[in-house]
Amino acid sequence: MKFSKNKRFYVIFIFFIIIVIFLVVYVYSIVTGNILENAAVDNISEVAVHDRNTITMFIEYNWKNQQRIGYRLKRHSQELKTVNQINEYLGLEAYESTFDKVYLLMEDGSYYTDVTYRKDDNVADYYPYMELFEGTDSYKVIGFDSLPVMGSDKVVIYGYRLIDNPKAGELSGIRIGEDRKQVYAVIGVCRRSSIVDGLVIENYVDDSGNTQGYSSVVNESGEYVVDRRDAAGSGSENLFDLIEHCDGSELSAADVQNKMLAGEEFYFYMEKNGVRELNYCSPLNSSSVNWYFIMSVNDKVMKDQTRLFVLLIILAMSAAVIVIIIAFVLTMIMQRRTQVAYAQEKAQSEFLSNMSHEIRTPLNGIVGLNYLIMNAIDAPEKHTQVKEWLKKSQNTAEYLIALINDVLDISKLQEGKVKINCAPTLVESLTEAVYSMQYDNITGREIKFIKDIRITEPCIQCDEVHIKQVLMNIVGNAAKFTPTGGTIKFSVSQESIDDTHVMTTFTCEDTGCGMNKEFLSQIFNKFTQDRSSTSNSIKGTGLGMAISKLLVNAMGGEITVESELNRGSIFTVEIPAEICEIPDYLKTELPADVKKASDNSGIGIKPQKILVAEDNDLNAEILMEILIQFGFEPVHALNGQEAVEIFERSKPNEYRIILMDMRMPVLDGCEASAKIRELDREDAKTVTIFACTANSFQEDRERALQSGMNDFLTKPIDINTLLRKIGNINHENNK
Numbered sequence: 001m002k003f004s005k006n007k008r009f010y011v012i013f014i015f016f017i018i019i020v021i022f023l024v025v026y027v028y029s030i031v032t033g034n035i036l037e038n039a040a041v042d043n044i045s046e047v048a049v050h051d052r053n054t055i056t057m058f059i060e061y062n063w064k065n066q067q068r069i070g071y072r073l074k075r076h077s078q079e080l081k082t083v084n085q086i087n088e089y090l091g092l093e094a095y096e097s098t099f100d101k102v103y104l105l106m107e108d109g110s111y112y113t114d115v116t117y118r119k120d121d122n123v124a125d126y127y128p129y130m131e132l133f134e135g136t137d138s139y140k141v142i143g144f145d146s147l148p149v150m151g152s153d154k155v156v157i158y159g160y161r162l163i164d165n166p167k168a169g170e171l172s173g174i175r176i177g178e179d180r181k182q183v184y185a186v187i188g189v190c191r192r193s194s195i196v197d198g199l200v201i202e203n204y205v206d207d208s209g210n211t212q213g214y215s216s217v218v219n220e221s222g223e224y225v226v227d228r229r230d231a232a233g234s235g236s237e238n239l240f241d242l243i244e245h246c247d248g249s250e251l252s253a254a255d256v257q258n259k260m261l262a263g264e265e266f267y268f269y270m271e272k273n274g275v276r277e278l279n280y281c282s283p284l285n286s287s288s289v290n291w292y293f294i295m296s297v298n299d300k301v302m303k304d305q306t307r308l309f310v311l312l313i314i315l316a317m318s319a320a321v322i323v324i325i326i327a328f329v330l331t332m333i334m335q336r337r338t339q340v341a342y343a344q345e346k347a348q349s350e351f352l353s354n355m356s357h358e359i360r361t362p363l364n365g366i367v368g369l370n371y372l373i374m375n376a377i378d379a380p381e382k383h384t385q386v387k388e389w390l391k392k393s394q395n396t397a398e399y400l401i402a403l404i405n406d407v408l409d410i411s412k413l414q415e416g417k418v419k420i421n422c423a424p425t426l427v428e429s430l431t432e433a434v435y436s437m438q439y440d441n442i443t444g445r446e447i448k449f450i451k452d453i454r455i456t457e458p459c460i461q462c463d464e465v466h467i468k469q470v471l472m473n474i475v476g477n478a479a480k481f482t483p484t485g486g487t488i489k490f491s492v493s494q495e496s497i498d499d500t501h502v503m504t505t506f507t508c509e510d511t512g513c514g515m516n517k518e519f520l521s522q523i524f525n526k527f528t529q530d531r532s533s534t535s536n537s538i539k540g541t542g543l544g545m546a547i548s549k550l551l552v553n554a555m556g557g558e559i560t561v562e563s564e565l566n567r568g569s570i571f572t573v574e575i576p577a578e579i580c581e582i583p584d585y586l587k588t589e590l591p592a593d594v595k596k597a598s599d600n601s602g603i604g605i606k607p608q609k610i611l612v613a614e615d616n617d618l619n620a621e622i623l624m625e626i627l628i629q630f631g632f633e634p635v636h637a638l639n640g641q642e643a644v645e646i647f648e649r650s651k652p653n654e655y656r657i658i659l660m661d662m663r664m665p666v667l668d669g670c671e672a673s674a675k676i677r678e679l680d681r682e683d684a685k686t687v688t689i690f691a692c693t694a695n696s697f698q699e700d701r702e703r704a705l706q707s708g709m710n711d712f713l714t715k716p717i718d719i720n721t722l723l724r725k726i727g728n729i730n731h732e733n734n735k
Helices: 002-079 083-096 129-133 239-244 253-261 300-322 324-376 380-408 410-414 427-443 464-481 544-554 617-629 640-649 669-678 698-706 719-733
Strands: 101-106 140-145 155-161 163-165 181-191 202-205 211-218 224-226 266-272 275-283 292-298 423-426 448-454 459-462 487-496 501-510 558-564 568-579 609-613 633-637 655-660 688-693 711-714
Touching: 002 083, 002 155, 002 181, 002 211, 002 275, 002 292, 083 101, 101 129, 129 140, 129 155, 129 181, 239 253, 239 266, 253 275, 324 380, 380 427, 423 427, 423 464, 427 448, 427 464, 427 487, 459 501, 464 487, 464 501, 464 544, 464 568, 544 558, 544 568, 609 617, 609 640, 617 633, 633 640, 640 655, 640 669, 655 669, 655 719, 669 688, 669 698, 688 698, 688 719, 698 711, 711 719
Parallel strands: 448 487, 609 633, 609 655, 655 688, 688 711
Antiparallel strands: 101 181, 140 155, 155 181, 202 211, 211 224, 211 292, 266 275, 275 292, 423 459, 459 568, 487 501, 501 568, 558 568
């Protein structure tokens, strides 16, 4: 009887425990599923922002193009008298712009095209462009329609009124043609495929290659300007009709239309043909376009992200049914593992997000500077500003290259396998370079930036690139954590070690927020960031100090930090190095051998032929143009085989230098170099071959040297380094 009661008790207890487990697992799965779904929505919105901004930039760029067309038209209007002259002029404008067609709309509604002149609506292919401007005081309008001259594909029509005073609406007074009619507007026509070309369009491709997401653009009427739903098997041409006839939608067509009219950013789920999709909707950031960007993603994307978690729940439930005690243990273990996995996933996601920020920030600077340069290049009064922008763009690009190199080489840095390349370096030039690259960043924040250089040995043997990388990271961090009105002091000093070696000490002292003792003890750990209240808004990769520590240690130096919370920090980098004489190529800006041919330096070295083996047309064009500017005569080979044949047909010593890409079709650079060295001619053994390649790892360098190449230059190629190396070769050959 007692056994029966105990048995009944255990059964009830087990049943109760199973219910509790099911409830806990159920609640836990819902909470975690919501977290994962929200994370997925955030990820989708980030991808959508990229596409949306791309479209907006394309549209705004077209407005700028039309504005420039108007400027040029004003200069040439007196020359445009006949219809043929105007047609030819418009054809050239269309060829040189982003538009498929460029028309001129006259004040009476007639218009010129690149092939004809239309003056009334009695002609079959006449289009009422003037109606685009009716009912609006904006000088920029946009339409979406079909044009007979453009075939069956719909087009985007840009209208830009040529007015001198946008607020007053006064026309610019440009007159053309024999009757000297006044030009009302420039009309630019683009196929809608031109917008598609700028989009990522198809996202979230699964393992089988099936597209799980696509982008679209609709106008205020719901009509698709860009429609990628054909890839998803939908034939509707209107978003609102699609919503009305779908199997189910969280929002009605009227709700969606009202949100669009209000300019809201929102998302909703819609189901059609058994497929449930998340639709993320966002207005384009343009004052002249009432269009909406929509990214549609199959909810299978969210399900895929939670599949592993659901599997773990099933295993936990099965274990609980089999044996309660084991189920308890397994549940605790699995819960712990889930938490660890989630923490690791979050850390990895945060790292990737931060790294994306670190890369996109200088990339945004380069894109922005290029945009400013393009707009100001034709203005003589801005040439000084353009030069300054170009200098900043170059410095930013060099920093971006260094950052990307760190990301590509992170595994080797973690293992301590850092390649140190020592060369003669001017300490003052190195310090000035870091100071100038950080000057605008620091002073722009209204922070006082002090430089103090006290050196006894101007030239030392060290790895200039890696020292710059460490110093840029330290000074950049000081700028991030120093408030407005603060001070940053960047100094360098030297102390003799012995007759041939010197200790160079770089110090960066700031009056920023400082660090607490707990964080100070782990600042050089990987993926470590200060989470104090004074710095939690500052983003970074969490790798900077760890990389700096590894690099300084690899150079035989030491990096230390002193800091006090709310008082500031002092970073000290000590680099021991060998003292050396200043080489000739560092005494001037460039070696005399490689100055432009127009520079009458008096050294008497004649321009020489250089063989350039490069399969990428743009890279070849840039490299050859630079060589031409500096007085050389480059000859282009499209691949390694062609380079071998050109060299074999050349006269002895006709080519003293070959710039060889490593990856090329037909015959790669290493194979081509080996074949050149095997040729039965004396100069095949003496010609200097440079590897010019994007392969930046040590094994690539060793492979290039083993194939017979003399030196190694990584892309993007540092032009000054290339010219110095060529100058050194000329100097050696003339001894």
